[in-house]
Amino acid sequence: MGKGEETKRAIVDQALELASTVGLEKVTIGSLAGATGMSKSGLFAHFRSKERLQLQVLLEARQRFVDIVIAPALKKPRGEARLRSMFESTLKQWEAELPGGCIFHAVAAELDDQPGPARDYFVETQREYAETLRRAAEIAVEEGQFRKDVDLDQFVFELGSITAAYHHFGRLLGDPGAEQRARNMFEGLLARSH
Amino acid sequence: MGKGEETKRAIVDQALELASTVGLEKVTIGSLAGATGMSKSGLFAHFRSKERLQLQVLLEARQRFVDIVIAPALKKPRGEARLRSMFESTLKQWEAELPGGCIFHAVAAELDDQPGPARDYFVETQREYAETLRRAAEIAVEEGQFRKDVDLDQFVFELGSITAAYHHFGRLLGDPGAEQRARNMFEGLLARSH
DNA sequence: TGACAATACGAACGTTCGTTCTATTATCAG
DNA sequence: CTGATAATAGAACGAACGTTCGTATTGTCA
Numbered sequence: 001m002g003k004g005e006e007t008k009r010a011i012v013d014q015a016l017e018l019a020s021t022v023g024l025e026k027v028t029i030g031s032l033a034g035a036t037g038m039s040k041s042g043l044f045a046h047f048r049s050k051e052r053l054q055l056q057v058l059l060e061a062r063q064r065f066v067d068i069v070i071a072p073a074l075k076k077p078r079g080e081a082r083l084r085s086m087f088e089s090t091l092k093q094w095e096a097e098l099p100g101g102c103i104f105h106a107v108a109a110e111l112d113d114q115p116g117p118a119r120d121y122f123v124e125t126q127r128e129y130a131e132t133l134r135r136a137a138e139i140a141v142e143e144g145q146f147r148k149d150v151d152l153d154q155f156v157f158e159l160g161s162i163t164a165a166y167h168h169f170g171r172l173l174g175d176p177g178a179e180q181r182a183r184n185m186f187e188g189l190l191a192r193s194h
Numbered sequence: 195m196g197k198g199e200e201t202k203r204a205i206v207d208q209a210l211e212l213a214s215t216v217g218l219e220k221v222t223i224g225s226l227a228g229a230t231g232m233s234k235s236g237l238f239a240h241f242r243s244k245e246r247l248q249l250q251v252l253l254e255a256r257q258r259f260v261d262i263v264i265a266p267a268l269k270k271p272r273g274e275a276r277l278r279s280m281f282e283s284t285l286k287q288w289e290a291e292l293p294g295g296c297i298f299h300a301v302a303a304e305l306d307d308q309p310g311p312a313r314d315y316f317v318e319t320q321r322e323y324a325e326t327l328r329r330a331a332e333i334a335v336e337e338g339q340f341r342k343d344v345d346l347d348q349f350v351f352e353l354g355s356i357t358a359a360y361h362h363f364g365r366l367l368g369d370p371g372a373e374q375r376a377r378n379m380f381e382g383l384l385a386r387s388h
Numbered sequence: 389t390g391a392c393a394a395t396a397c398g399a400a401c402g403t404t405c406g407t408t409c410t411a412t413t414a415t416c417a418g
Numbered sequence: 419c420t421g422a423t424a425a426t427a428g429a430a431c432g433a434a435c436g437t438t439c440g441t442a443t444t445g446t447c448a
Contacts, residue, residue, distance in 0.1 A: 003445060004395065021307040026219075029436060041438085042396040050436060100307055109303040112366040113215040113294055126367055157375040161359030165351055168358055172306040173320055181351040192382075197415065198425060223406060235408085236426040244406060 008046045008056075011036055015057045016064075020100030024054050024107045024118065054118045061103050062125050068093050070132065079140035080190065083159075086133070087186050090163055091179065105167040130156050137193075146193045158189050202240045202250075205230055209251045210258075214294030218248050218301045218312065248312045255297050256319050262287050264326065273334035274384065277353075280327070281380050284357055285373065299361040324350050331387075340387045352383050 014035050018027045029050065033040045047053040073085040095101050104126065111119045137155045140146040162185045170178030208229050212221045223244065227234045241247040267279040289295050298320065305313045331349045334340040356379045364372030 002394080007395085023304055028434080030434065039397050040436090041398075044437070045396075048437090106303050106306075108362065108366055109300050110217055112300075123367060130367070151378075153371060154375050154378055157359055157363060157372070158379055160362065161355040161379065164358040164362055165355030168302065168354065169351060172302055173317060173324070177347065178351070181348050184345075184348055185352055185355070188386075196424080201425085222404080224404070233427045234406090235428070238407070239425070242407090 004046070007036075007038075011038075011043060011046060012053075012056050012060050015053065016060055016103065017099055019057055020098035020103040020106050022100075023110050024057065025110055027054075027057070029053075051117060055121060058107075058118060058121050058125070064097060065094065065104075065125075065129075068097060073136075079136065079143040080145045082136045083133070083140065083190075086136070087159070087162075091166065091182060095166075101171050102163070102167055105164065130160065133159055140193070150193050155189070155193065159186075162186055162189070198240070201230075201232075205232075205237060205240060206247075206250050206254045209247065210254055210297065211293055213251055214292035214297040214300050216294075217304050218251065219304055221248075221251070223247075245311060249315060252301075252312060252315050252319070258291060259288065259298075259323075262291060267330075273330065273337040274339045276330045277327070277334065277384075280330070281353070281356075285360065285376060289360075295365050296357070296361055299358065324354065327353055334387070344387050349383070349387065353380075356380055356383070 011032065015027050015032055018032065018035065029040050029044055033043045036043065047056065069086055069089045072089060073082045076082045076085045090102075100106050104122075107122065108126075111122050133156045134152050137146065137150065137152050137159075141148060141150055141152075162182050165185075166178050166182040169175045169181070205226065209221050209226055212226065212229065223234050223238055227237045230237065241250065263280055263283045266283060267276045270276045270279045284296075294300050298316070301316065305316050327350045328346050331340065331344065331346050331353075335342060335344055335346075356376050359379075360372050360376040363369040363375070
């Protein structure tokens, strides 16, 4: 890996940290230059536009999510165990990965009415994740762990609602019981699917 | 109402519309001046700081939420009917009130790591709403509509998760089935509380 | 080691940000 | 109708924004 690639990674890492707390748009070229000890122009040259920088940040976020949440789950047995693994690592490792918690929740609102490549990629990422969850639930049905009449789309919707609420109540409103309630909710969802 | 108060309301209305789609921070004095046909300085004079403008926007948002969601519910019978009313008007009237949907979800992420009066007021608003929901559920228990062992905090958490997921899947990912799934989830939550 | 490309820097661009003046125009009570 | 006061406009501010350019420094490989 050449020198250029190395500093580029360092910049994106820094940008990811910043973005998880203040949002994508507020990760400014200037502030990023300050945080990395580089000049604005030197940093900028690696991306040639802010839009491309934002895309790199989302790309890196997806990669980390795959490494932390998806990949370990794929090593677990198919079906329910896999769902449990994804839920658990989302709640613990993924929330702890960045200072602002789940970066997808942090940037979702700011991207949702702002067309462009960043939004497109983000939505694609979310859909892909939803599909992964759906497939895992489908397997759980096939394996006989879930009832045959489980509504898969409804299941994914409810599963997604848990982490959304966890982020909202836990991080924003500072409710220390949010984690436990998220877990309760997950167990309830599984129990109803059996 | 003097002329000043009148234009001030018009400005805040406009700002609220903008904020629901692009976020609070991006409602710029300049863009707001353009949208209302005023000069930057003339508009600015009404608030004397952007922070105070943002606060006025949140104040207006809360007032509308009370008018649209809370007040009508208080006219319904205590307990479950009241909960149903709040849920239903949140999903329909409140989501339709502003072009970007629920403004609280739009600004939650951008406020959560940004201390200041705006964040403080927003959090207070959310806590107040959570308390209202909790109280309504408590009444439902007292009235014998809900089981005595319903965990009220858990109930509020799950209720809040529904609208969060609705916003996420419906508005961001564009899932047209989101509304139905939110309704299904609500009915399930009530059924489990009976 | 020398040469050539890759990388970084400093300065400046035009624009927009929030904000502060001063001057002018509307409003409204007496 | 008049005079005080409130409301608005216009011009300008320093700072920060993303971006460009020319130049210096550094890294890489023959």
